[in-house]
Amino acid sequence: MNKPTIKKITDLSPHRLIAPGTPTCAGCGALAGVHQIYDILGEKSIFVNGAGCMTLLATYPFTPFKGSWLYTAMACASAGAQGVRDALDILMEKKRRQSDEAMQVVVLTGDGSASGMGLSATSAAMDRQLDFICICYDNEGYGNTGHQYSRSTPYGAKTATSTKGFHGVKKDLFAIWAAHKPTYVATVTAAFPLDLAKKIEKASKMKGPRMFIMLAPCPPGWHFDPPHAVNMGKLAVNTGIWPLKEYIDGKVVHTLIPKKRVPVEAYLKSQGRFAPLFLPGNEGQIQAIQAHIDDYWALVPPS
Amino acid sequence: MRRRLLTGNQAAAWGARLSGMEYAPFFPITPQTEIMETLAGWIDRGELTGRLVTLDSEHSMVTAAGAAAATGVRVFTATSSQGLLHAMEMIYTVPGWRAPFVMVNVSRGIASPITLEPDHNDIMAARDSGFLQIHCATCQEVLDAILLAYRIAEHPRVRLPVLVNMDGFYLSFTREPVIIPDAALATRFVGAFTDDDTQFTPRTPTSLGVAVLGGTPYSYFRYQAHQASLNALEIFEESAEEFHTLFNRRPLLIEEFYSEDADIVFVMIGSFATKAKNAVMELRAEGWKIGLVRPCLLRPLPIHAIFKALTGKKGVAVIDQNLAAGRGGVLHGEITGALYGRPGAPPTITSFIGGLGGRDISGAEFREMAVVTHHAMERGETPPPRLLFTQAELASVRKMQATALGSHALPTKTQKGEGHE
Numbered sequence: 001m002n003k004p005t006i007k008k009i010t011d012l013s014p015h016r017l018i019a020p021g022t023p024t025c026a027g028c029g030a031l032a033g034v035h036q037i038y039d040i041l042g043e044k045s046i047f048v049n050g051a052g053c054m055t056l057l058a059t060y061p062f063t064p065f066k067g068s069w070l071y072t073a074m075a076c077a078s079a080g081a082q083g084v085r086d087a088l089d090i091l092m093e094k095k096r097r098q099s100d101e102a103m104q105v106v107v108l109t110g111d112g113s114a115s116g117m118g119l120s121a122t123s124a125a126m127d128r129q130l131d132f133i134c135i136c137y138d139n140e141g142y143g144n145t146g147h148q149y150s151r152s153t154p155y156g157a158k159t160a161t162s163t164k165g166f167h168g169v170k171k172d173l174f175a176i177w178a179a180h181k182p183t184y185v186a187t188v189t190a191a192f193p194l195d196l197a198k199k200i201e202k203a204s205k206m207k208g209p210r211m212f213i214m215l216a217p218c219p220p221g222w223h224f225d226p227p228h229a230v231n232m233g234k235l236a237v238n239t240g241i242w243p244l245k246e247y248i249d250g251k252v253v254h255t256l257i258p259k260k261r262v263p264v265e266a267y268l269k270s271q272g273r274f275a276p277l278f279l280p281g282n283e284g285q286i287q288a289i290q291a292h293i294d295d296y297w298a299l300v301p302p303s
Numbered sequence: 304m305r306r307r308l309l310t311g312n313q314a315a316a317w318g319a320r321l322s323g324m325e326y327a328p329f330f331p332i333t334p335q336t337e338i339m340e341t342l343a344g345w346i347d348r349g350e351l352t353g354r355l356v357t358l359d360s361e362h363s364m365v366t367a368a369g370a371a372a373a374t375g376v377r378v379f380t381a382t383s384s385q386g387l388l389h390a391m392e393m394i395y396t397v398p399g400w401r402a403p404f405v406m407v408n409v410s411r412g413i414a415s416p417i418t419l420e421p422d423h424n425d426i427m428a429a430r431d432s433g434f435l436q437i438h439c440a441t442c443q444e445v446l447d448a449i450l451l452a453y454r455i456a457e458h459p460r461v462r463l464p465v466l467v468n469m470d471g472f473y474l475s476f477t478r479e480p481v482i483i484p485d486a487a488l489a490t491r492f493v494g495a496f497t498d499d500d501t502q503f504t505p506r507t508p509t510s511l512g513v514a515v516l517g518g519t520p521y522s523y524f525r526y527q528a529h530q531a532s533l534n535a536l537e538i539f540e541e542s543a544e545e546f547h548t549l550f551n552r553r554p555l556l557i558e559e560f561y562s563e564d565a566d567i568v569f570v571m572i573g574s575f576a577t578k579a580k581n582a583v584m585e586l587r588a589e590g591w592k593i594g595l596v597r598p599c600l601l602r603p604l605p606i607h608a609i610f611k612a613l614t615g616k617k618g619v620a621v622i623d624q625n626l627a628a629g630r631g632g633v634l635h636g637e638i639t640g641a642l643y644g645r646p647g648a649p650p651t652i653t654s655f656i657g658g659l660g661g662r663d664i665s666g667a668e669f670r671e672m673a674v675v676t677h678h679a680m681e682r683g684e685t686p687p688p689r690l691l692f693t694q695a696e697l698a699s700v701r702k703m704q705a706t707a708l709g710s711h712a713l714p715t716k717t718q719k720g721e722g723h724e
């Protein structure tokens with residue numbers, strides 16, 4: 001039962017469980033990923049959502065989900081998951097529900113929430129070994145409010161509140177989460193559906209906190225045209241700026257090591273948000289970003 | 304049925320225990336923590352089955368409470384003061400989930416300045432949230448109110464969370480004789496969570512808390528929660544009647560104390576009303592026709608009961624243990640609003656602020672409030688809200704300031720505009 005069933009791309013379901021017609025932007029990388037995740041987790045799930053773009057997926061009187069949904073607020077989706085999980089467990093213990101009703105409790109939250117006001121609730125959920133899946137779709141900004149910079153915005157990116165380029169450093173949420181020693185932490189992105197599917201399937205068969213950070217290319221926030229969304233994800237992985245990896249049993253393993261990394265400039269150039277980096281005199285900044293990526297990969301053992 | 308000496312906090316824990324509480328998300332805060340510790344002790348010793356989980360904050364705690372209640376288990380929680388305010392976003396959110404659970408608030412003043420002692424600004428901040436509110440004046444009432452609260456909260460015509468309020472220290476840490484109802488009777492009274500109450504199953508997938516677009520669906524859901532709250536008036540009466548049959552005590556919508564033949568009536572909520580009762584007895588001994596009305600249910604506001612109790616009175620003195628900065632007393636506005644324009648409404652409704660941060664209200668002050676109200680009735684002119692504070696208190700603050708300043712002491716004489724005798 002615990003054997004993985006997804007090994008190759010043709011093992012993925014061609015059918016989408018989430019109904020079409022949601023109000024996200026064209027080319028939304030977050031929705032693309034949520035589709036893939038839902039196809040695997042299925043409808044025996046409750047998605048507990050924190051404020052962000054995905055909140056509008058369920059807008060009265062419609063929901064695209066076949067399973068359940070609970071919108072909480074910006075800071076407390078993981079606390080909502082705690083309440084639901086505990087209540088479901090109590091109901092099972094008391095046989096007020098049958099075991100075939102086993103449900104996955106899934107938090108769906110943005111990066112702004114996950115790396116800011118939602119961090120406390122999520123950290124505490126990991127401390128308690130809450131049996132849940134947590135998905136942070138990372139569009140690298142406060143998307144729903146018009147893409148201001150969040151603590152997950154990368155260096156140099158223009159946002160509504162960093163018009164000359166963001167001067168902070170992207171917070172390492174993977175390291176922060178892994179420091180809690182949860183059951184599982186992984187990075188994914190929709191442009192690598194097999195990698196994503198394998199990880200979600202693997203996590204779905206585990207117990208305890210199973211944490212995902214999903215790079216979510218965002219056309220209006222990153223300033224690129226919707227048809228290029230998949231390319232953005234591919235470039236992010238192939239330049240090495242978005243490593244695909246997992247933390248399991250105390251170790252970090254990279255699930256895809258680019259054979260030859262594409263220079264990061266290709267990724268930066270493809271998105272209008274990085275325009276400030278290409279102004280005369282800023283060449284050093286691009287080199288610094290490249291050096292940062294190179295330093296990262298220098299420490300990754302070859303697979 | 305047993306009679307035991309219990310603090311208000313222990314009475315609250317007993318209320319939760321007898322109600323068949325299954326899940327208790329918690330976060331510590333003085334003066335509430337004893338409730339959580341009492342429940343934790345019982346669970347650890349196997350005297351109570353139930354799951355107690357410490358969340359990272361009250362914001363998370365109320366979220367977990369609402370989520371678990373919505374899923375379908377009986378939830379109990381408690382907080383106080385800064386905790387209630389910290390949770391405020393979710394205090395307004397979970398009634399919209401129509402999640403029935405019970406939360407005790409142990410009233411404590413709110414910062415700034417930070418204090419541990421009681422007043423009602425914390426609970427008043429939750430006044431319009433959609434939670435029902437029951438205000439207690441004795442430890443017995445705390446226990447009884449919790450049983451009653453579950454009955455009302457879970458009623459299909461209500462399905463809203465309930466806040467049961469008691470005053471920090473004055474009730475939370477004061478031992479009073481409390482009758483602990485028979486467990487089987489309590490179970491019979493509260494009833495079981497039914498399967499109809501469970502959500503989020505694969506067979507009954509549910510979407511809750513979803514976004515709406517536009518004012519029409521928004522208003523629809525907001526009005527529904529309001530109407531459910533109003534339904535609670537009838538369910539309260541119905542449940543109180545059955546409570547009386549089973550336990551021989553009747554939970555009250557409002558308490559009327561010597562008010563029937565009174566010309567002047569004090570209106571207060573919470574345990575400080577006990578002080579008003581003493582004052583009523585003293586003033587009556589001197590010939591005053593005076594009484595007290597104490598609303599026990601504040602949300603929904605039992606307007607008809609309040610009107611019935613106060614109609615025909617010449618003067619009403621509302622004593623608020625809270626301060627709406629820039630306005631005066633919250634309860635004063637509530638009472639005035641309930642009475643205004645109705646035939647027989649009292650022509651004079653005076654407003655006093657007292658008991659902030661646990662400050663005592665003396666017998667002499669109750670007398671002064673009666674006198675001020677009497678003068679207002681005679682003159683047909685209502686004075687602005689009056690802040691209870693004595694010259695002696697002002698002098699004591701001046702002394703603290705002088706101590707703090709050392710040789711740079713302020714002049715001790717009263718400055719203009721400060722203090723009333």
Ligand SMILES: Cc1ncc(C[n+]2csc(CCOP(=O)(O)OP(=O)(O)O)c2C)c(N)n1
Binds near residue numbers: 051052073111113139
């Ligand atoms: C307490 C609170 N503060 C602010 C907001 C406004 N708000 C809604 S969504 C959002 C951005 C959330 O950013 P993120 O978590 O990254 O999700 P995204 O919008 O990018 O999908 C903000 C600031 C809110 N809903 N609640």
Ligand code: SF4
Binds near residue numbers: 023024029144218
């Ligand atoms: S702003 Fe970005 S993340 Fe939000 S819906 Fe649009 S594309 Fe998706």
Ligand SMILES: [Mg+2]
Binds near residue numbers: 111137
């Ligand atoms: Mg975001």
